[in-house]
Amino acid sequence: MSDEREIDVSRIRTVPVARRPNKVRAEDFARPPAADRSFRAFLDSLPEILQARSFREVVDATVAAAREGRAVVCMMGGHVVKTGLAPVLIDLVERGVITHLASNGSAVIHDYEMARWGGTSEDVEAGLADGTFGMAEETGREMNEAIREGARNGWGLGESLARALEARHDLAHPELSLLLAARRNGIEFTVHAALGAEIIHQHPAADGAAIGQTSHTDFRRLAAHLTRLEGGVVLNLGSAVVMPEVFLKALTVCRNVHGGRPRAFVAADFDMQRHYRPRMNVVERPTRTGGGRGYQITGHHELMVPLLAWAVADALDGQG
Numbered sequence: 001m002s003d004e005r006e007i008d009v010s011r012i013r014t015v016p017v018a019r020r021p022n023k024v025r026a027e028d029f030a031r032p033p034a035a036d037r038s039f040r041a042f043l044d045s046l047p048e049i050l051q052a053r054s055f056r057e058v059v060d061a062t063v064a065a066a067r068e069g070r071a072v073v074c075m076m077g078g079h080v081v082k083t084g085l086a087p088v089l090i091d092l093v094e095r096g097v098i099t100h101l102a103s104n105g106s107a108v109i110h111d112y113e114m115a116r117w118g119g120t121s122e123d124v125e126a127g128l129a130d131g132t133f134g135m136a137e138e139t140g141r142e143m144n145e146a147i148r149e150g151a152r153n154g155w156g157l158g159e160s161l162a163r164a165l166e167a168r169h170d171l172a173h174p175e176l177s178l179l180l181a182a183r184r185n186g187i188e189f190t191v192h193a194a195l196g197a198e199i200i201h202q203h204p205a206a207d208g209a210a211i212g213q214t215s216h217t218d219f220r221r222l223a224a225h226l227t228r229l230e231g232g233v234v235l236n237l238g239s240a241v242v243m244p245e246v247f248l249k250a251l252t253v254c255r256n257v258h259g260g261r262p263r264a265f266v267a268a269d270f271d272m273q274r275h276y277r278p279r280m281n282v283v284e285r286p287t288r289t290g291g292g293r294g295y296q297i298t299g300h301h302e303l304m305v306p307l308l309a310w311a312v313a314d315a316l317d318g319q320g
Contacts, residue, residue, distance in 0.1 A: 024049060039314055054295045059311040061266040061293070062233050066097040066316060070232035071225060071265075074098045075247060075282075077238035078106030081178070082121045083302045086111065088309035090181040097312060099232075100225045101158075101182050101189040102218075104242040105198035108161055108191050111178050112143055115165050118172035133199070140203025144210075151210035156218040158182070158189035188225060190218035192246045223250040230262035235308075236269045236282045238301050244281035251286055263290025270297050270304050 028048040034041070046052040065072050074089065081103075092098045113120035116138075127133030134140075143161060150160025162183040165171060174180050182189035193215040195201060195208060236243055255261060267287050269278040274296055283294035297304065 039310060043311055043314070051297055054297055055308070055311075057293070058233070058235075058266065058268045058295055058297070059308065059315060062097065062235075062308075062312050063315045065232045065266075066095070066312070068231065070230070071099045071228035071234075072097055072232055073100045073102065073222075073225065073229065073234045075234065075236045075239055075243040076101070076103040076107045077240065077243065078104065078110055080238045080301050080305060081107045081110040081114070085301060085305045086114070086176050086178050086181075088306050089178060090176075092309055092312065093178070093181045093185050093187065095313065095316060096185075097316070099187055099228065100222065101178055101187065102222050102243060102246070103158075103189070103191055104239055105191060105193040105200070108158065108179060108189075109139065109143070109198060109200060111176075112161060112165065113139055115171050115174050115177035115180060116142070116168070134202050136199075137203075140200045141205050143200045144203055144205035144207060147214055148205075148207050148210045151207070151213045154217070155214060156188070156221055157191040157193060157211070157214035158218055160214055161191070162189060188218075188221050190222045191215060192218060192222075192242055194242055197242075219246065219250060222246070223253040226251055226254040226262060227258055228262075229254075229265045231264060232262070233266045233268065234282065234286075236267070236271075236278050237305060238271050239278070240271065240275040241277055244275075244277040248281040248285070263292065265290075265292045266295070267292060268295040268297060270299070270301070270308065272298065272300055274298055 030047040031045040033045070043056075046056075048056075062072055064070075074092075089098065089101075093101070110120045122133065122136075124133055127135070142164065146160045146164035147157060149164070150157065155163065158179060162179040165174070165177060165180055166183060171177075179189055191214075193211050195211060200206060201211070234247065236247070251262075255263075265287070267282050269283050271278060279296055283296050286292065287294040
């Protein structure tokens with residue numbers, strides 16, 4: 001053991017800068033606006049560093065999956081719908097990019113209300129004070145009636161709500177409904193309820209058995225669709241708990257039945273902040289051992305989701 005009180009700095013070894021690997025290069029830097037102000041020019045101007053690079057890789061993987069007919073599963077939390085993002089996601093459905101929509105129960109409540117009446121998202125604190133939060137009569141009655149009808153007919157929860165909307169002729173904004181877009185384009189929108197967590201469960205018309213039955217049907221439908229995920233993409237948009245947990249179990253069931261597949265796919269979480277379950281159950285655990293890639297890109301939904309959708313559409317339209 002050395003007894004010197006101060007390190008002998010004359011013994012420090014250095015290396016030539018030319019031999020040092022650099023993680024950042026001049027050509028990776030961002031570029032300011034120039035004569036070309038197109039969306040493609042904007043994307044190309046982003047730095048080839050950290051999350052900008054990750055974003056491009058998610059876009060490339062989504063575009064490749066769409067061109068090759070692979071699954072692109074889009075999972076959502078309610079905030080994604082109530083921040084006005086349905087139109088850009090509907091566009092990806094209509095382009096054939098998104099092959100399966102899946103959400104927690106709050107997302108379809110916002111979707112149903114927007115289609116039905118053209119407004120959603122109440123003041124929780126104000127309604128909580130007098131016990132009226134979540135007590136909208138028509139929302140609870142109509143959605144629960146649709147779910148009970150679905151249980152009687154063996155439908156999934158998402159299918160039940162989509163059929164109920166489809167049957168009406170008094171919708172305020174059917175063009176804004178992801179439920180209707182999925183049904184119109186022949187893809188599944190599965191809904192994964194957490195009993196007691198959604199406002200329609202407060203309504204006297206709520207039937208726990210019907211909710212459970214239709215949601216479990218949707219769980220099996222999601223697990224079945226994951227057979228197409230090899231070489232595909234799963235996007236988790238703003239669900240911090242329910243969809244990451246559901247995805248992990250549905251993937252387990254799919255791999256159990258199909259010899260350990262799918263394994264090599266891209267998983268990306270887009271949210272306003274980083275949470276444990278999306279990171280572990282979507283981004284890391286499912287991809288680490290199977291040759292997949294995982295990304296966690298942080299930012300406000302109302303900015304990041306349109307950016308993703310526009311970038312995918314731009315690439316598919318051949319503008320880049």
